[in-house]
Amino acid sequence: MSTRHTIDALYHISTLSPEDRDREHALKSGDVKTPDEMTVKELREVKAALKAEREAREKAEADYETVRDTLESMRHEHPRIEVRTEYVTITDESAESTGPKRQAKAVVLEGGH
Structure with a gap:
């Protein structure tokens, strides 16, 4: 191994965390x-894999915090309830003489936000 490669290898090893320096890695x-x-080359490969793993973990943690904060804020909100009255026409074909009747029907709608 040339002096340059030795220096490069030592640099890559020294920039690994102590835990990563002492353990085996699958290539x-x-x-x-x-x-x-x-x-x-293998050290660069390992460092790139460790970086990708760290970034994925950080993203997952950030996504978790976002979801947790959203759910927490929703828990403190009161649900919006809308009540409205709809009229429907009921026809009774056996009693044609009395004509159609209108009947009120209450509808309760629950919405999130």
Whole structure:
């Protein structure tokens, strides 16, 4: 390994968290290695995978907080209730002489916001 590669490898290892420096990582090739056994290319691969994993975790946590805050704010709101009266025409074909009748029907609608 050239001096340049050695320096690059040491840089990549030193920028890993202490936990990630001491544990084994699965590579795309299927090999499992600790950072001190990896090539510079493998170290870059591991660092990219760790970064993607961290970003996905942070996004999931932010999404969770957004949903939690939304649900919490909805819990404190009173539901909007709308009451209206609709009139329907009822025809009784057996009693044609009395004609159609109108009847009121109350409808209660519950809405979220």
